[in-house]
Amino acid sequence: MSVLVFAEIQDGLFKKTTKEAVTYGRKVADMLGVECHALALGAEMPADAGKLGLHGAAKIFGVSHESLKDFDSKVYAHAIAAAAEQTGAKVIVLPFSNRGKALGGRIAMRLNAALGSGVNSLPDLSDGFQVKKPVFSGKAIATIRLDADVKVLSLMGNSIAPEDSLGSEIALEPLSISPETPAVRVTQVEKQEGGVPLPEAEIVVSGGRGLKGPENWHLIEDLAKALGAATACSRPVADSGWRPHHEHVGQTGLAIRPNLYIAIGISGAIQHLAGVNNSKTIVVINKDPEAPFFKAADYGVVGDLFEVVPRLIEAVKARSV
Amino acid sequence: MKILVCISRVPDTEARVAFTADGSAFDESGVNFIMNPYDEWYALVRALELKETFGGTVVVAHVGTSVSDPVIRKALAIGADEAVRIDAEPKSADFTARQLAAFAKPENFDLILCGKETIDYNGAEVPAMLAELLDLPFVSHAESLELEGNEYSLKRPIAGGVEEVKLEGPLVVSAAKGMAEQRIPNMRGIMMAKRKPLKVIPAAEGVESKTAFVHFELPPKKKAVTLIDPENMEELVRLLHEEAKVI
Ligand SMILES: Cc1cc2nc3c(=O)[nH]c(=O)nc-3n(C[C@H](O)[C@H](O)[C@H](O)COP(=O)(O)OP(=O)(O)OC[C@H]3O[C@@H](n4cnc5c(N)ncnc54)[C@H](O)[C@@H]3O)c2cc1C
């Protein structure tokens, strides 16, 4: 018996969410008194695959195959399920990323397992196998019980800090699995140039209609640059074409959970909050003291953003030199 | 073309989130229920657009009890041709997916569209489960969907961008914002919906849930906001560094 963690490769590397998933998998394995294994799938393996040992994997398995170059949920799910069966895994951990979401349900059905998606804490084993997850866009927390021999858990990003002293570097072991032929072909990739990608950003600076127009976005961009942050916006801003749609956060846009979310000239409508209220710390800058966003904020500045933001940029720069 | 759209019923986005006194269930009192926006605005509308271009039928399916009938009628009013309600409480995602699969399997749909997630439980579970049970390819969170010949081309988000993928049907797709524009049902649609079939079929037997919601709680209350003098941004930076420890 073991815990198997799907070690997602993005742009040839293991990102933070994978390190979180391995750390989490290791802690679950310790609770169950079993080993934690990681599984990497792709056309090529990252050069530093063995480093996952530091995050808690006792073994790291790799399947490198041309069929795994483009992400096809069926091919990936079947390979992960086969690896779980081969290695005797009873708990499978995935990141709750786009890929993790496409895989969780498939793997669970393939293995007749119970799925807990978007979990954010370690399981409670005192009465069956129970896990917690945010529901209603973070407005509540549900406890779910998983009633099958095999469990699939997908881990909400930023729920656990990745640790890097849970083991030592190990060698990648190839696993003999022949992936199926994919049906899905990637024909084009459009990457956002420069800047920090929003879904993974630790700090996000976000602007709303209070900015008045796209010509004022240098305020958002300069502050983001000073903080090493990604930029985001409210929905009307994207709908008016001031900013690209992939920056729009909220119920109908991206849901993010950075360490720090700075909302500038955003009123804090419930649909906006749905995408950001899981941020660890929220700063709100708004000239209206009655703006609903202040109720969700940790720190608030009541003032005119055109005066406050330049001051904040200077203060951040002064701190970092 | 024969298209299936899976629709779900969720509390209105403005609904107050509260639970029964023992925390075992969502408190539905006074709550208005709607069609899940991803299902209504994107999956259903794109299905109707495909039908308008290529011909065929759009069937909506829902796992739920008669309380869902208004939501199903709305799908018919927007333009779906037929509706099927699988008469069972949608206890869990795995139960729901197995019920949908039992219905869909013999129907051999060309395309099955779902929403990317329900806005209440935010599981994003059912579409992938359904795809696996039907042994079909699955593209999740698609922001656009085009069809040329028998080849679908879809855009899906990736870290820091989007990618275009191509594949042949049949397939399952979960729809995200961007795939279509919301349609408001008109009077004629609402009248026509009354005459369209809403078939109620019994749930497949022997399907057991592998997961159960046992408890709900509200997140710990946030402490009141700390207000900072707009003249003193050095203080904000200090607090973010020393107190919140986020920069
Ligand atoms: C079903 C549905 C889904 C939705 N989904 C989303 C979503 O995903 N994301 C989203 O963001 N919205 C969403 N919305 C829209 C949402 O309800 C709000 O309309 C929107 O978030 C408001 O955007 P805003 O805060 O930028 O603009 P406004 O509400 O216009 O707020 C602008 C704010 O800027 C402040 N301001 C103005 N000038 C200054 C200044 N000089 N200095 C400081 N502050 C200033 C004002 O006091 C005000 O609070 C959705 C709505 C619906 C109905």
Ligand SMILES: Nc1ncnc2c1ncn2[C@@H]1O[C@H](COP(=O)(O)O)[C@@H](O)[C@H]1O
């Ligand atoms: N009870 C249901 N009946 C029909 N389809 C459903 C039901 N529940 C969920 N779905 C579909 O699955 C999608 C994702 O739901 P979920 O996995 O619950 O987040 C929804 O957007 C619907 O398309």
